[in-house]
Amino acid sequence: MAKYILKRILYLFLTLFIIATITFFLMKMLPGTPFSNQNRLSPDQLAIVKAQYGLDQPIFIQYIRYIGGLFQGNLGTSFQFNNEPVTQLIGQRLAPSMQIGAQAMILGTILGILLGAVAAIRKNSWVDTLATFVSILGISIPSFVLAVLLQFYLAYKWHIYPVALWDNFQSSVLPTIALAALPLGNVARFMRTEMVDVLSSDYIELAKSKGNSEWQVVIKHALRNSLIPIVTIIGPMAVSTMTGSMVVENIFSIPGIGEQFVKSITTNDYPTIMGLTIFYSFLLILVFLVVDILYVLIDPRIRLGNGGND
Amino acid sequence: MEIPQIPKDKFKLLNNAGNKEQEKIGTPALTYMQDVRRRLFKNKVAVVCLTLLTIIVFISVFAPIIAPYNPNAQHATLSNLPPKLGNLNIPGFNGYQNMGGKMVDAYAQVHAPKGTYYLLGTDYLGRDLLSRIIYGTRLSLIVAVLATLVDLLIGIPYGIVSGWKGGMTDNVMQRIVEIVSSVPNLIVVILMMIILKPGLISIVLAIAITDWVTMARLIRAQTFQLKEQEYVLAARTLGESSTKIATKHLIPNLSSTIIIQTMFTIPNAIFFEAFLSFIGIGIPAPNASLGTLLSDGQKAFRFLPYQMWAPAIILSIIMIATNLLGDGLRDAFDPQSSD
Amino acid sequence: MDKILEVKDLHVNFATYNGTVQAIRGVNFDLAAGETLAIVGESGSGKSITVRSILQLLAKNADINKGTILYHGEDLLKKSKKEMDAIRGNKISMIFQDPMTSLDPTMTIGKQVAEPLLIHNKVSKKEALGRAEEVLRLVGIPNPKERMNDYPHQFSGGQRQRIVIAIAIVDYPEILIADEPTTALDVTVQAQIIDLLKELQQKIGTAIIFITHDLGVVAGIADRVAVMYAGKFVEYGSVDEVFYNPQHPYTWGLLDSMPTLDTSEDDHLNSIPGTPPNLLNPPKGDAFAPRNEYAMQIDLEKQPPFFKVSKTHYAATWLLHPDAPKVTPPKGIQKRFEKFKKLGDK
Numbered sequence: 001m002a003k004y005i006l007k008r009i010l011y012l013f014l015t016l017f018i019i020a021t022i023t024f025f026l027m028k029m030l031p032g033t034p035f036s037n038q039n040r041l042s043p044d045q046l047a048i049v050k051a052q053y054g055l056d057q058p059i060f061i062q063y064i065r066y067i068g069g070l071f072q073g074n075l076g077t078s079f080q081f082n083n084e085p086v087t088q089l090i091g092q093r094l095a096p097s098m099q100i101g102a103q104a105m106i107l108g109t110i111l112g113i114l115l116g117a118v119a120a121i122r123k124n125s126w127v128d129t130l131a132t133f134v135s136i137l138g139i140s141i142p143s144f145v146l147a148v149l150l151q152f153y154l155a156y157k158w159h160i161y162p163v164a165l166w167d168n169f170q171s172s173v174l175p176t177i178a179l180a181a182l183p184l185g186n187v188a189r190f191m192r193t194e195m196v197d198v199l200s201s202d203y204i205e206l207a208k209s210k211g212n213s214e215w216q217v218v219i220k221h222a223l224r225n226s227l228i229p230i231v232t233i234i235g236p237m238a239v240s241t242m243t244g245s246m247v248v249e250n251i252f253s254i255p256g257i258g259e260q261f262v263k264s265i266t267t268n269d270y271p272t273i274m275g276l277t278i279f280y281s282f283l284l285i286l287v288f289l290v291v292d293i294l295y296v297l298i299d300p301r302i303r304l305g306n307g308g309n310d
Numbered sequence: 311m312e313i314p315q316i317p318k319d320k321f322k323l324l325n326n327a328g329n330k331e332q333e334k335i336g337t338p339a340l341t342y343m344q345d346v347r348r349r350l351f352k353n354k355v356a357v358v359c360l361t362l363l364t365i366i367v368f369i370s371v372f373a374p375i376i377a378p379y380n381p382n383a384q385h386a387t388l389s390n391l392p393p394k395l396g397n398l399n400i401p402g403f404n405g406y407q408n409m410g411g412k413m414v415d416a417y418a419q420v421h422a423p424k425g426t427y428y429l430l431g432t433d434y435l436g437r438d439l440l441s442r443i444i445y446g447t448r449l450s451l452i453v454a455v456l457a458t459l460v461d462l463l464i465g466i467p468y469g470i471v472s473g474w475k476g477g478m479t480d481n482v483m484q485r486i487v488e489i490v491s492s493v494p495n496l497i498v499v500i501l502m503m504i505i506l507k508p509g510l511i512s513i514v515l516a517i518a519i520t521d522w523v524t525m526a527r528l529i530r531a532q533t534f535q536l537k538e539q540e541y542v543l544a545a546r547t548l549g550e551s552s553t554k555i556a557t558k559h560l561i562p563n564l565s566s567t568i569i570i571q572t573m574f575t576i577p578n579a580i581f582f583e584a585f586l587s588f589i590g591i592g593i594p595a596p597n598a599s600l601g602t603l604l605s606d607g608q609k610a611f612r613f614l615p616y617q618m619w620a621p622a623i624i625l626s627i628i629m630i631a632t633n634l635l636g637d638g639l640r641d642a643f644d645p646q647s648s649d
Numbered sequence: 650m651d652k653i654l655e656v657k658d659l660h661v662n663f664a665t666y667n668g669t670v671q672a673i674r675g676v677n678f679d680l681a682a683g684e685t686l687a688i689v690g691e692s693g694s695g696k697s698i699t700v701r702s703i704l705q706l707l708a709k710n711a712d713i714n715k716g717t718i719l720y721h722g723e724d725l726l727k728k729s730k731k732e733m734d735a736i737r738g739n740k741i742s743m744i745f746q747d748p749m750t751s752l753d754p755t756m757t758i759g760k761q762v763a764e765p766l767l768i769h770n771k772v773s774k775k776e777a778l779g780r781a782e783e784v785l786r787l788v789g790i791p792n793p794k795e796r797m798n799d800y801p802h803q804f805s806g807g808q809r810q811r812i813v814i815a816i817a818i819v820d821y822p823e824i825l826i827a828d829e830p831t832t833a834l835d836v837t838v839q840a841q842i843i844d845l846l847k848e849l850q851q852k853i854g855t856a857i858i859f860i861t862h863d864l865g866v867v868a869g870i871a872d873r874v875a876v877m878y879a880g881k882f883v884e885y886g887s888v889d890e891v892f893y894n895p896q897h898p899y900t901w902g903l904l905d906s907m908p909t910l911d912t913s914e915d916d917h918l919n920s921i922p923g924t925p926p927n928l929l930n931p932p933k934g935d936a937f938a939p940r941n942e943y944a945m946q947i948d949l950e951k952q953p954p955f956f957k958v959s960k961t962h963y964a965a966t967w968l969l970h971p972d973a974p975k976v977t978p979p980k981g982i983q984k985r986f987e988k989f990k991k992l993g994d995k
Contacts, residue, residue, distance in 0.1 A: 015493075142626075152612075242494065
């Protein structure tokens with residue numbers, strides 16, 4: 001097990017290194033720098049600024065420096081935002097993103113599990129139809145469309161929540177709902193399929209034959225067995241939540257990294273784009289790693305090696 | 311127990327032995343595709359979605375004929391007009407607008423020529439929204455279809471080769487797939503968009519470059535299974551060429567996987583296009599796509615909500631219909647997958 | 650003998666997309682304390698549905714639309730859900746066909762075996778686990794104490810079936826329903842499981858309803874045998890009566906398709922031609938008539954009643970009607986008749 005985790009961590013760094021390298025050279029291929037469109041600097045001034053950012057060095061030296069910096073946890077310095085180090089930018093803006101991201105994933109997962117489970121237990125009833133309808137809406141309607149609609153009705157028209165503001169929990173409600181729809185839909189769908197499968201399995205019938213009531217069967221046997229595979233969709237869920245957060249943060253003016261990323265794209269702030277790309281990749285690969293380990297830990301069939309063939 | 315009274319002649323042996331009728335199979339056999347079609351058309355939701363999508367595709371294909379105005383023609387004087395449906399007085403579609411608490415005929419205010427009406431109103435440059443939505447949908451669909459095609463062109467051969475060759479080739483090809491898929495999709499797409507010039511081709515490439523991996527994986531897994539099937543083994547033993555085996559035996563058997571996966575790639579591509587355009591690095595102005603229309607609509611929605619509604623609804627309908635149709639197809643191809 | 654279970658005129662229908670399937674069309678039988686009744690038939694004959702009706706473990710689209718199932722004189726079909734839960738796993742329990750899939754993969758076997766005790770008795774968890782360990786030893790799991798915390802996938806198929814049996818008998822049921830408990834197992838393991846069931850029956854005195862399509866298995870375990878075809882019993886009697894004095898042409902067919910120790914090299918096994926009828930539209934007459942070499946006109950028109958062969962032996966075939974012509978059964982069956990005579994002489 002320890003060996004497996006170590007191997008995965010090694011892979012993580014290898015992948016990050018590849019991503020960093022590709023990102024670096026892609027960025028260098030881009031024509032122009034952000035300075036060229038900034039207050040017409042004289043050639044001398046431009047040279048000074050370039051030297052300040054180390055842009056006067058050969059590309060290879062720049063690359064070595066950049067990668068070296070990465071190992072020390074330095075993601076470079078932003079061209080915008082008062083020349084702040086990118087790591088500092090991330091530090092300041094991580095909390096709001098994490099908050100709405102985590103809230104959305106937790107809310108979506110819990111509601112999705114409940115909806116999917118009830119739909120499976122009451123298969124082909126109106127609850128099932130409703131659950132299917134809700135999950136297809138959650139999956140289909142892009143988070144930014146939902147965000148815009150929520151903003152218009154709940155904030156602008158009915159004044160229940162702030163339109164665009166970031167201070168207290170209240171202001172995180174709408175972005176959370178907008179982001180939770182997709183995980184909710186996915187989890188509900190997945191849960192329903194899993195649970196229908198589990199409920200028709202032989203061991204559920206055996207559990208019934210033991211004298212368990214319908215709900216005892218669900219709670220003691222069906223839920224646990226259907227919940228284990230849910231773990232596998234946490235990774236993709238994190239990816240989609242991250243994607244969604246970029247626009248949703250923008251729509252609700254939340255000072256998070258998603259909003260930062262979009263801003264740095266539109267202002268050609270390459271160090272920030274690069275830094276955030278690497279940071280995002282790190283975060284997601286880490287989530288996938290944790291999920292894989294978690295899965296091994298909670299499923300007894302995997303935990304004990306390749307048993308079952310004895 | 312009493313013994314029932316039965317006429318004696320009923321007790322004659324029928325001599326059933328060797329009766330061939332017994333081995334007859336009752337129901338006529340359907341081919342696989344007939345069966346799939348029958349199941350698909352029995353699924354009402356799928357049929358409704360298929361119809362909706364057909365209509366949308368039809369309108370998009372014939373956009374130049376159907377759109378009432380040039381989607382990029384600007385009329386500075388006729389900007390931000392609310393929807394008006396002829397001279398019919400339907401609330402919400404009568405050209406009236408709430409201005410300072412009073413309903414005002416916006417068309418009269420700007421002295422629009424008589425007989426001028428915009429079904430879904432106009433945007434801030436006085437462009438007809440309906441025409442823009444029709445053209446925008448067309449563009450979004452083109453992006454989706456092209457991205458899916460590129461996706462198929464890379465993913466299917468890659469998957470087949472990887473699965474068919476196996477061994478070292480497969481190993482190397484799978485490591486590449488692993489690395490590509492360990493980078494978050496969106497980041498690759500965004501990086502591609504920054505590097506390439508904004509535009510249709512860039513979006514298509516950016517989406518396809520990340521999407522083919524899923525297809526390649528599915529196809530590889532299936533090819534692996536098919537390779538071991540007796541009829542493929544038989545074809546190999548008979549010395550059929552690899553290309554012939556691929557086209558004659560593999561592709562037809564992979565078709566269900568391909569069709570189903572395609573139905574999930576299309577909404578994904580539509581989503582990415584809208585997403586990129588929404589954050590401003592997608593389709594460049596003045597062309598409209600569902601993403602740019604939504605982005606424009608969002609900026610103005612406090613005062614002119616109609617500008618946001620139409621693209622939001624169309625985008626949602628396309629997404630819902632493709633997803634549901636995908637579900638329907640999956641159930642039709644593989645009846646066991648649905649409970 | 651004391652009848653503990655009486656099934657009377659049981660009818661079960663299934664609602665399907667194509668219409669109503671009449672899966673069980675009037676089944677009658679009874680069970681005495683401590684005895685073993687085997688129900689034999691090919692797949693789809695309704696034997697599984699018959700026993701599942703007793704525990705009401707049928708699919709949602711099933712409808713027990715007629716009949717009574719008396720357990721100690723009380724109709725199980727009239728019991729509430731809660732009352733049925735109290736009977737399942739306690740008074741009447743069941744062993745399933747496939748041990749590879751009938752255990753919860755994410756629960757330790759100790760807990761799974763102890764579960765019925767915790768449901769039905771006011772015992773502590775510790776006591777229940779203690780009993781579970783005892784029963785696991787009883788069914789022949791080596792080192793039960795250590796293995797209590799293992800998961801199902803750590804056991805072989807035969808061992809898993811022993812665990813399933815342990816779950817079924819942990820609360821000393823009065824009736825044990827075994828639904829093809831050996832079908833999914835290797836032949837050598839089959840014999841072990843049959844021996845185990847016999848042994849357990851002696852120890853705890855439970856009555857067993859044994860479902861199988863394998864007549865070979867029946868001879869070793871059953872006291873009485875019932876042969877089922879297309880949702881009805883066609884013949885029932887003691888093991889010897891059904892095996893050596895069969896009266897129904899379907900029983901003949903079944904027995905004739907089974908190899909015995911007497912089968913010599915030049916004898917060949919016969920099969921029954923055709924397939925069972927579609928129970929969406931069950932035939933008006935005898936369901937077996939289309940496949941029956943000895944079918945008569947009356948078979949197509951009227952379902953045969955049960956004719957008494959002996960005090961314990963009945964068969965539903967018009968061939969037993971006094972007016973029916975005498976037919977010559979297949980050679981293998983004639984041999985069996987000879988053996989039956991010898992048995993009678995003894």
